[in-house]
Amino acid sequence: MSYPPPSGGWHDPSTHGQHSSPPADPTLPMGGSPIPSQPTPADPYAAPSAPPAAAPYAAPGGYPTAGDPYAAAGSYPAAGYPPPAYPAYGAPTAKTNTMAIVALVLALVGFASCITAPIGAILGHVARKQIQETGEQGEGMAKAAMIVGWILTALMVLGIAVYVVIIIFAINSASTSTY
Template identity: 50%
Template sequence: MTYPPPPSGQDPYQGQPDPYAPPPAANPYAPPPTSVPPVAPQSAQPYSDPYKAADPYAAAPQLQYGQPPYGQQPYGGYPPARPQNSMALVALILSLVGLLTWITAPIGAILGHSAMKQIRQSGEDGEGLAKAAIIVGWIITGLGVIGCLCAFGLPFLAVLGAGGSSSY
């Protein structure tokens, strides 16, 4: 499809700027543009000491665009605290209660292992609690097993040993 030629003597693009033309060159001798209005002269003071300390109770300076409001820190401050893993705390409590009731110590140690796995996956706090629960729980469990063997196993072995030999 072709377009008909423009009427004779008329250029349809006359008066339109060339979109591919370079921008006009700036005048190097022109004064720089000012966006700040000129400052009015202030009243003359008889004498001002340039070495005098500034008044610490003076009003806060006016804020410009992009500045944080008065009293707000320009940076984020401290990062928010990570959440605590509650299973690690429960595991430590059960391991320590195992000192009184031996049966809760292995439960606390096993929960401590589960808490360590959760902490590695979620990035929560409480790794120290979980490690303490594991250590305390298995130590108390081991001491309980040794105590049970001493209390019940040795007399049982003594009975078996005495029953096998007869002295008539």
């Protein structure tokens, strides 16, 4: 037996215009439905059959189906997860070794004043050891400081050696030409 429709004209979305039937009679055959030759009485309390209300907006996946519980209400739940209530921050990064930065700066300044290049190279070695012990970032800067520092130091030593050879050659040629 079905109940009269509630006030306000609301109808149950699960029925979609279908009438409910009385409870199954134990004297009926296995399916619980009357034999087809017997007429079934109409339920006087059932709601009138009406087409289901169309949703004002179609669902993103297509049109609502007959078994869709949201079709009569005209609303669908939001898809996906809601945005976070706070801004997302990245994972904290490890600190860069300060001595590696100083070593690279001193090694690069060695292009202008050759005296800072060996200091940058030595500080690069110290910074690399600190990085291995503490796990800080900056190993690439420490290696670059060592490479640039030692190359500029070698070029400086080579330049000083060439300059000393030229001075010695000039002194020897000046002293031999006066005799």
